[in-house]
Amino acid sequence: DQQVKQNSPSLSVQEGRISILNCDYTNSMFDYFLWYKKYPAEGPTFLISISSIKDKNEDGRFTVFLNKSAKHLSLHIVPSQPGDSAVYFCAASAIPGGGNKLTFGTGTQLKVEL
């Protein structure tokens, strides 16, 4: 049962344009969401997070949007840069009051082309 889904296994965008990565979830108990970037043979690198009490969070070129009613979140990268090429994972947490157990999506391979 895949509780966090990233339906696009890959995405290709041009340098300077916007990259939009999508994530859907099914567990209504999820209350905290994170995006990670991962290069091959390395651990995921934390990018940005959002609590379920918010619908938007920004950090530099990265913005995460959360639509709780649709159980959908998205990561916007503007402008996209070649160094952004990596696999992006959406993750969710459902342990109120403590605990760190992340449920990950299957990832989206982003390729930013010159």
Added chain:
Amino acid sequence: KAGVTQTPRYLIKTRGQQVTLSCSPISGHRSVSWYQQTPGQGLQFLFEYFSETQRNKGNFPGRFSGRQFSNSRSEMNVSTLELGDSALYLCASSSYAGMNTEAFFGQGTRLTVV
């Protein structure tokens, strides 16, 4: 400050053997979680330790176990290795136990079972 350190980076073991992986969290972080990444299953949660106690556990067989020491360092053990245990094992540390926080990952240990 130093990041999450995992040792060893690479390991080759034979079926039936056991293996111990080590993780040193970011200084001051008390929560350590372990994840398994495989091409077929993606990133899956194994277990989480906080203050030397296992706080959360994923759906893995009892061959997978772990522990945490008083200095927050953690070890993961897999007994009676199977070919399907070949994976990238990732450790993540988090700073605060009372609410959702970002998890920071190490580089991982690549385990190959032959």
